[in-house]
Amino acid sequence: MTSPIGGVSLPSFPTIGALGGADAVRGAQAPQAAQASADGFAAALTGALDELGSLQSSKDALAVQAATGDLRDVHDYMIAAQEASVATEMVVTIKNKAVEAFTEIMRMPV
Structure with missing residues (x-):
């Protein structure tokens, strides 16, 4: 449930279904789907960080142009x-939620 914001380009994340959500776990190849899901999340996170870096470098280039009068x-x-x-805040929030989820998983009794 997201609402698009016109004019603002944020790092794009694939949907839950693309990461191998509940439908992938129902199949007979659940361990392979879980591995693909983990790779998908890592790829999505890497892509978001790359896009964040490009937004930061674009901002920096424009800041230099502003400082030089160009x-x-x-x-x-x-x-x-x-x-x-905004992109930095979003990536930091996602990172914080991932760490929070990992901590909660580690607290579960085995």
């Missing part, structure tokens, strides 16, 4: 800075 429209820098900020 930037024609300061709005471009402000938009890039806000996109990078």
Whole structure:
């Protein structure tokens, strides 16, 4: 349940189904599906971090242009800075939730 935000490009994450959700576990190849799911999450996280890096470098390039006086429209820098900020907050929140989930799993009795 997400609502699209027009004009803001955030790191894209695949849907739960693409990561091998409950439908993949129901099949006879559950261990292989679980491995594919783990690889899918790692790939999604790596892709999000790469996209975050590109947003940060774009913001940095525009900041240099603003500092040297080569930037024609300061709005471009402000938009890039806000996109990078929102993307950073999102990635940090996802990381925090993943650590929280891992900690909760580790607390489960075996």
